[in-house]
Amino acid sequence: NTAIDSQRGEILAVEADGKPSLLVLYGSNLGTAEGIARELVEKGRSYGIPSEAATLNECVGRIPRQGVVIIVTASYNGKPPQNATAFVDWLKGIESEEARDVNYAVLGCGDRSWSGTYQSIPRLIDERLEEWGGKRLLSRGEADAGGDMEKQVETWQHMLWPQVLSVLGISEEAIKSSKPSASRLQMEFVREKTDMPLARTYDASYATVVVNKELQALGSGRSTRHIEVLLPEGMNYREGDHLGVLPSNPKQNVDRILSRFGLRGDTPIQLTSDVSHLTHLPLNRPVKIHELLAYCVELQTPVSRTQLQELANHTICPPHKRELEGMLNENSYRDDILANRITMLDLLERYEACELPFERFLELLPPLKPRYYSISSSPSLNSEQASITVSVVREPAWSGKGEYLGVASSYLAGCSSGEDILMFVRTPESEFHLSEEVDVPMIMVGPGTGVAPFRGFLQARAVMKQRGLSLSEAHLFFGCRNDSDFIYRQELEQYEREGIVKLHTAFSRADGKPKTYVQHLMKENSEQLIHMLMSKGKLYVCGDGSQMAPAVEETLQQAYQKVQGATVQQAKDWLIQLQAEGRYVQDVWAGNKRTGETPKTVHEEVH
CATH class of the missing domain: 2.40.30.10 (Translation factors)
Known part of the structure; x- marks a missing residue:
């Protein structure tokens, strides 16, 4: 699926009657970028613009020069989503004429919690298209899943549509006369x-x-x-x-x-x-x-602003209608809706005068x-x-x-x-896999359910040992609250007795003991860990990305400075190099959210 067929290519490029078109391309693993792309398509169609959505991989070498191309994509540990990999590879090696005069705009989805790779793929696509002669309609948009993502997308769209309509020769009156669509x-x-x-x-x-x-x-x-x-x-x-x-x-x-x-x-x-x-x-x-x-x-x-507006539009009681419209205020929406996770269903139950049809309710979900x-x-x-x-x-x-x-x-x-x-x-895109080379030293960091993939790693190492293979050095840093929270305890301790792994357990809520987290135990073993990483070792981190993962990074950088006599910048560069070599990999999420692109369902479980 790295290229579209000729028939679909004609549809995507321009309608048969010669009308200008809008093509929205997306790179999306978890569906957020795809959802935004399809919303843009429907918005374009509401302005009378022939519009289509497709994955980035579907348009390798086939970016139309007629009309407008909007790209919505995420990053995963600095790499493209699966349905955008072929496009990004192509973009890195294209000839200068292949993107010349393409009218384009880029919206990136991501999470600032991962500052090292935040927006890396959207930025790469945006810069390469401009480098090869593309015409950028407006500055790249950034949708941060750690913030008010819907508001950021909405603000970017307010700047986008006048540019799109201008390029396509459509009067901006179309925006002013556009009304909320019926179901x-x-x-x-x-x-x-x-x-x-x-x-x-x-x-x-x-x-x-x-x-x-x-x-x-x-x-x-x-x-x-x-x-x-x-x-x-x-x-x-x-x-x-x-x-x-x-x-x-x-x-x-x-x-x-x-x-x-x-x-x-x-x-x-x-x-x-x-x-x-x-x-x-x-x-x-x-x-x-x-x-x-x-x-x-x-x-x-949580109810979106679009859903809120629709609820208000269908509410026949004037005071209740005003209440719903008041929730669209930025402070009210943040403090009352998002902070309390108020859903569309919650409001429908609260406001019986809202006569939203069931069909429209389904359509908005x-x-x-x-x-x-x-x-x-x-x-x-x-x-x-x-x-x-x-x-x-x-x-x-x-x-x-x-x-x-x-x-x-x-x-x-x-x-x-x-x-x-x-x-x-x-x-996963992050190369979060057990090395095929048995002599690669391993450092695994996985508090709580972050230990899940490492249980699989240890099972595989146990089988290797049974087959007579000589195992590399391996350390597992596991964290839990106390003995009651120590999942897989018997298995992990048995693996340690068998020489499969060295287990380091941090208890954060143990009676009569100070709070201990995985980074504290890593600091105690800093010289050994740095030596392992300097000897082609591989570091895996799985779990919370909002606090645990940054703390682990900081601990490693400080350990490198101490052991190697390095500066702060040299330690940061070393960690970046480990990532580039695929020897530092993460499978982490901020709170409840996976790296890069995240579902809009904040506060949902992952592991």
Whole structure:
């Protein structure tokens, strides 16, 4: 799929009647950039512009010079998303004429928590297109998942559309006269049954749960599940890969929606639409309403500004309408909506005078995203099964109304042995894999569920040892609160006794002891760690990227300065070089969010 066929190329480049076109290209692993791209396409169409969306890889060597090209992409540890790798490789080696006179704009998705690689791919694309003669319409936009991402995208669009319309020769009056669109989704009641399209989108298959057990000791106050699945025939994985899970929304939220709209969950309906961004919905075939709400759409994301405006537009009570419009104020939206994670459903229940049709409600909901878990097993031990380690999210809702249940973690925690789940294997872009060279020293840092991929590494090393191979030096820095929170304890300590790994355990809540984190133990072993890294060793870090990962980096830099007598800058350059050589790799997320591009569902579990 590195190039589009000639027929689609003609459609993307320009419509048959010669109208100018808008082509929105995206690079997206988790769906955020793709979602923004499709929103831009629908906006373009609302202005009467023939518009299409495609992956960056689909347009290798085929960037149209007519019309406008908008690129929305993320970065993953400084590398492009999977559906943008071929495009980026091509862009690095193109001839000067291949991008000349292309009217373009770039919007980058990312997270400032990873300052070293933040916006690296969007920046590269933006600069290379300009270098080879492209015409930049406006400065590159930056959407930071750690901030108010929706507001940043909205602000960039306000600057974008006048430029687009100017290039295409369309009057800016189109913007002023543009009105919120009515629902383009139609619904009728039918009598049949159908499957869900998201499974096809991610090429997901059914795997059977064979083990689902609690790892936390009684009284720990937490729940961490060890889940093993029997993989479908022909599905393979490597240590360090991710398992993507397509979950089901909690029944309590589905029931709330049915109650609000006066619908029965077992009623079959059929949806039809003439817009392209609703590919997550089962169109033109029957589906039961409860299946639609359980498996197709996100229900727990904070209400967006677009959704808020639509709620206000459909509210017939003037005071309530003003209240909803008041929430669009930047301070109110930040302090009242985002801070309390108020959903569209919360507001529909609060404002009964809102007469938003069910079809429009569905249309406004984002697609249900898969959740990604590091595989915590090795195919060397059992290639037919894979395990994941799931931290179950269940806590009082920030809104003050009831409990917040993590969509995927609660769903998985409730899966019984013999039950099937929809899943797929995804290889991370960060080279987070066990080295094929057995003599490479290993430093693994994984507090909490961040230990998951390293369990797979250690299983593989145990198999190597059984086969008579000589193992390299390996250290695992694991962190937990106390003995009750020490997951996989027996396994890890057994691996240490067998010489598979040297285990360093940091307890942050142990009775009568000072708080100790993984970086503290790394500092105590700084000389040994620096020696390992100077001897072609590899460093793996998995877990929280907001506090743990930066603290680990700082500890390593200080250790390098001390051991090597280096300056602060030299230590930073050394760490950057390790990353460039693929000897320092991360699988981290900020709070609940994976590196680079993140789903808009903040406060959702990952491991």
